[in-house]
Amino acid sequence: xxxxxxxxxxxxxxxxxxxxxxxxxxxxxxxxxxxxxxxxxxxxxxxxxxxxxxxxxxxxxxxxxxxxxxxxxxxxxxxxxxxxxxxxxxxxxxxxxxxxxxxxxxxxxxxxxxxxxxxxxxxxxxxxxxxxxxxxxxxxxxxxxxxxxxxxxxxxxxxxxxxxxxxxxxxxxxxxxxxxxxxxxxxxxxxxxxxxxxxxxxxxxxxxxxxxxxxxxxxxxxxxxxxxxxxxxxxxxxxxxxxxxxxxxxxxxxxxxxxxxxxxxxxxxxxxxxxxxxxxxxxxxxxxxxxxxxxxxxxxxxxxxxxxxxxxxxxxxxxxxxxxxxxxxxxxxxxxxxxxxxxxxxxxxxxxxxxxxxxxxxxxxxx
Ligand code: G6P
Numbered sequence: 047x048x049x050x051x052x053x054x055x056x057x058x059x060x061x062x063x064x065x066x067x068x069x070x071x072x073x074x075x076x077x078x079x080x081x082x083x084x085x086x087x088x089x090x091x092x093x094x095x096x097x098x099x100x101x102x103x104x105x106x107x108x109x110x111x112x113x114x115x116x117x118x119x120x121x122x123x124x125x126x127x128x129x130x131x132x133x134x135x136x137x138x139x140x141x142x143x144x145x146x147x148x149x150x151x152x153x154x155x156x157x158x159x160x161x162x163x164x165x166x167x168x169x170x171x172x173x174x175x176x177x178x179x180x181x182x183x184x185x186x187x188x189x190x191x192x193x194x195x196x197x198x199x200x201x202x203x204x205x206x207x208x209x210x211x212x213x214x215x216x217x218x219x220x221x222x223x224x225x226x227x228x229x230x231x232x233x234x235x236x237x238x239x240x241x242x243x244x245x246x247x248x249x250x251x252x253x254x255x256x257x258x259x260x261x262x263x264x265x266x267x268x269x270x271x272x273x274x275x276x277x278x279x280x281x282x283x284x285x286x287x288x289x290x291x292x293x294x295x296x297x298x299x300x301x302x303x304x305x306x307x308x309x310x311x312x313x314x315x316x317x318x319x320x321x322x323x324x325x326x327x328x329x330x331x332x333x334x335x336x337x338x339x340x341x342x343x344x345x346x347x348x349x350x351x352x353x354x355x356x357x358x359x360x361x362x363x364x365x366x367x368x369x370x371x372x373x374x375x376x377x378x379x380x381x382x383x384x385x386x387x388x389x390x391x392x393x394x395x396x397x398x399x400x401x402x403x404x405x406x407x408x409x410x411x412x413x
Contacts, residue, residue, distance in 0.1 A: 049198050056400045058201035058293070062386050063252060065206050069379070070245035072195045072213045077242070082235040084221035088190045091172060093225035097144040099126045100170070102134045102162045104410070106204040106288065107150040107211060110176075112281035113378050114215035121229060121375075122222035131158035132413075134165075141169035148174040150215070152199060152207040153409035154182020161413075163187055176214050178207050192218065201401045202408045203292045205386045208285065209248075212379045216241065240373045244380065250370045251383045258384050261348055261365040262391030266294070268319050272310060273300040273385075274340075275323040276333050282378045283323055286385035293393040293403050303336035314345040319364070321348045321388070323381050326355035327374040334359045350384050 054060035076085055099118055101111040108130050115126040129139075131149075135158065141147070147170035151159045154177040163184055166173055175188040178196050185191035194210035220237055223229040229237065265271065271290060275283035283300035290298040301310050303322070314320070320340050324333040330351075340347055341362045348365040349356065356366045372380045393400045 049200060055394075056201065056390075058203060058205060058390055058400050061199055061201050061206045062383065062390065064197070065209050065383065066245040066248040066252070068196045068206050069209050069213050069248060072210045073217075073241060073244070075193075075195055076214065076217045077238050082231070082238055084217055084224065086190070086192065086218075086221065091174070091190055091221075093122065093124070093222040095144060096124065096146045096172070096222070098142065099124050099146050099148060100139075100141070100166070101126060101128045101148045101150065102131050102159060103150040104131050104156050104159055106208050106285060107152060107159075109281045109285040109288065110208055110211040110215060111148075111150050112284065113212055113278060114219060116278050116281075117216050117219035117375065118222060121219050122226055123228050124222055124226070129162075131156065131162040135162045138165075141166060143171065145170045146172040146174055148176065149184055149188070150176045150211055151182070151184050152178045152196075152204055152211070154179040154184040155409050155411050156184075157411050157413050160184055160187070176211055176218075178210070200408075202403055202406050203289055203389070203400075209379050209382050212382070213241075213244075216375070216379070237375070241376065244372075244376055247370045247372055247376075247380055248383060251380055254368065255384065255387050257365065257367055258387045259391045261367070262388055263395050264365075265296070265319055265388065265392045266395035268296055268317070270313070270318060271296055271298040272313065272318060272320045273298060273323070274303040274306065274320060274333070274336060275300070276303045276329045277327070278374070278378045279323040279325070279333075279381065282381055282385060283321075285382065286321060286323070286388065289386055289389035290392060292406060293389055293398060293400050294396050295398060295404075296392065303333045306336050306339060311339060311343070314340055314343040316344045316346065319346045319348060321350065323350045323385070324355060324359075325369065325372065325374060325377045325381065326352050326358070327377065330355060337363075350381060
């Protein structure tokens with residue numbers, strides 16, 4: 047079926063707006079209503095037989111993997127390695143017994159990711175993939191392929207595929223935690239109930255996104271932008287910087303907030319916007335103290351946080367984006383929305399080709 051823009055100016059805007067629906071779709075698929083267990087297709091993957099997880103991907107899918115590392119380690123206590131596919135395959139890493147290898151790819155056709163998968167065949171106990179295209183090469187060559195149910199994604203800069211990848215990876219981490227006894231059945235049921243509420247929070251975040259639009263008009267004037275986050279917000283900071291680079295051509299980079307003092311703080315001056323992603327979670331005070339180091343050097347801070355976080359830390363910030371309160375584990379999925387919208391509105395303000403940015407391809411099937 048032909049996909050059109052459905053009244054939006056760009057496919058990217060449409061795909062951003064679709065996220066509550068498609069994330070809801072992914073949740074219902076793996077967590078059918080009236081049941082508090084995770085339903086995966088196929089023979090039943092048993093994480094008690096898995097001692098380590100190796101995750102491999104490129105681009106946005108790689109940042110989904112980096113996020114999932116926190117989930118698998120914290121929830122399921124499984125050690126996780128994450129690599130970009132082009133590094134992984136040429137390093138020829140050893141694959142010990144009881145390793146599961148997991149490949150994440152929207153298209154399922156990325157040449158480096160597919161080659162990394164083939165390297166693991168015959169070495170890893172399980173070849174798993176998280177894909178948007180169930181007929182793709184990566185899906186076909188996996189022992190178990192988990193579709194993300196995002197629907198066709200046309201915008202070259204990935205949006206809904208990212209949040210759906212995260213959703214499926216979190217569900218897989220919950221299953222791993224349950225298999226390994228790291229989550230009791232009651233705790234699993236609680237996590238599932240919380241996850242089912244996520245699409246509604248995504249709707250609220252999208253409805254309240256006008257301040258992101260206003261801030262983007264100023265961000266469009268910047269030459270460089272720094273994104274900061276800690277814990278689960280660090281991979282999202284990387285994804286926020288990638289989105290901005292891809293479509294607005296503004297140089298952006300991301301740092302784990304705690305690394306600020308080891309270099310990037312030298313860049314801070316009154317012309318440098320710094321986007322701080324910090325829900326009021328266990329790491330909030332630490333992130334805010336890093337943010338204050340930026341403010342003390344007259345950096346221009348955009349703080350993305352919840353009501354409590356903003357009330358507590360808004361003094362001196364240039365822009366404050368209020369997000370609905372969310373369980374800390376789900377924050378990267380919800381906070382992806384303002385990160386995407388910031389890049390989108392900045393690119394629109396600059397007049398770039400949002401859906402077809404220069405030099406980029408939707409799917410890179412050659413090395
Ligand atoms: C290209 C796209 C990115 C994407 C990456 C990986 O660079 O422009 O948006 O994240 O490939 O693609 P995949 O299909 O493997 O997720």
